[in-house]
Amino acid sequence: MPATLLMPKATAIWLVDNTSLSFKQIAEFCGLHELEVAAIADGEAAQGIKGLDPVSTGQLSREEIERAQKDPKYKLKLQEPKVRLPQPKKRRGPRYTPVSRRQDRPNAILWLIRNHPELKDAQIMRLVGTTKATITSIRERTHWNAANLQPSDPVTLGLCSQLELDMEVQKAAKDRPAMVQSEGPRLLTPEESLAEEAAERERARYEEQEREETYSADSVFARLNAPRVEEDEEE
Template sequence: MATPQLLMPKATAVWLVENTTLTFEQIGAFCNLHPLEVQGIADGEVAIGIVGLDPTTNGQLTKEEIERCEKDSAERLKMAKVAIPLPLTRSKGPRYTPVSKRQDKPDAVAWLVRHHPELTDAQISRLIGTTKQTIAAVRDRTHWNSPNLRPRDPVLLGLCTQTDLNNAILKARKAAGKPANLDPLPGVEPIVEEPMQEPKEKSRFDIGSFFPSKN
C-alpha cells in the first residue's frame, strides 16, 4: 500500500511553526522540507502569504502526537492513519455528454422513440444520458423545441455506441418476448446474397459449319 502523502506541506509547516514548539528538524521531517526552509518560514523569508493549514482538522495529525514530539525533540511526527476520500468511481447511470452534444439529445430521443418503440424510458435515459422528463416531452410532443426536432441516430451523433444500442434493443425485445434478431438500420438497404448459380455450359458448335467443305 502506498504511503499517504501530506496535503499542502508548506501550509502545514506554516501552521506548525506558528502554533507548536516543535523543532525545525521535526517539522521538516514531517512536511518533507529542509530544516533551513522551515527556518526561513519562521523568519518570514519563505512561504510568504501562505495561510497555515491545521493538520489536526483534516485528520492527518493528532494533538496527542504533537504533544508527544514537543516533549522530546528526538521524536518524529507520525501521520495519523486516516482514510483520505478517493475520487468516486462512476457507477452505472447516465453517461457524461460534452456540452456541445447535449443539444442533440432530443433529436436522438425522437429517433429512438420512432425506430425502437420497444425501448423503455429508463433504457433511453441510460443509453444517451438524458432525463425521463425530456423523453416524455418528446414522446408527447410537448418539448419546447418540438417543431424543430429532427430524429437522428444517437450512434451517428456520438451519444452512444452501436454495441450499447444493440444491447439495449436486445434486452428490450427479450423482456417483451419478441424475437431478438436486430432489424437493419433505418435508411440502410439490407444486403441480400443471391444464391450462387452453376456456370453455364459453353455452347458447342460445329466449326465446320463456318468453313464449308471444298469437296
C-alpha cells in the first residue's frame, strides 16, 4: 500500500512557515494547487489550522528538505513508513443503512416487490440491507405498518445506486425461465393494407349483387308462381 501524506494543508502551512521551499515544490508534495499555497502564505486560506511538522511524523527528512531548498526544481519525496499497518479485510454482511434512512426501507421493499417481482429475497436484502422476515411480512401485508406504507424507489431514497439495482434486475432476468410471448396486433405493411382494402371492396360488391338479385321483381314473381305451377301439375 503506497504511503500517503497525512494532513496535507497542515503540512503545507508548516513548510511555508519553516522552510524556503517554493510554492510549486510545496504544492506538488502536499497535493495542492500552487495558488492555494500562495494563499496560505498570504494568510488568505487555511486560517485556524495549526501547522504539522512532517519531520516529526516521519514523513519527511531534514536532508530531503535541505536538498529541495538548494534545488528549486527538485521534487520532495515522501519517506516510506517504518511500520506497515495490515490492510483491513472486508467483512461480508448486510448492507449498512444510516439510521436516518432506516424508516424508508419498508417503502423501498414494497416498491421492489411491486415493480420487480422477479427479484429474490436475497437480492432485496443486498439492495436495501433488510431481513427476510421483514420482506415476508411486507409481501404478505402482515407488517405492523402495512396500512401506511408507500412504495418508493430505493435509488431515490439513497438506499442503493441505480447501477446496483440494474445489476440485480439483470441477474434475476437471467435466472428466470424464458416466457413464450404471444403474437399481438401488429401494423400492416402498405402492400398488405392495399390487398385488404381490395378484398373488402370485392366482398362488399358481391354482397350488394346478391341483395339486388334477391329483391328483383322477376325473382319475386318466380318464387310466388313456383308453388302454383307445381299444384297445377299435381291436379
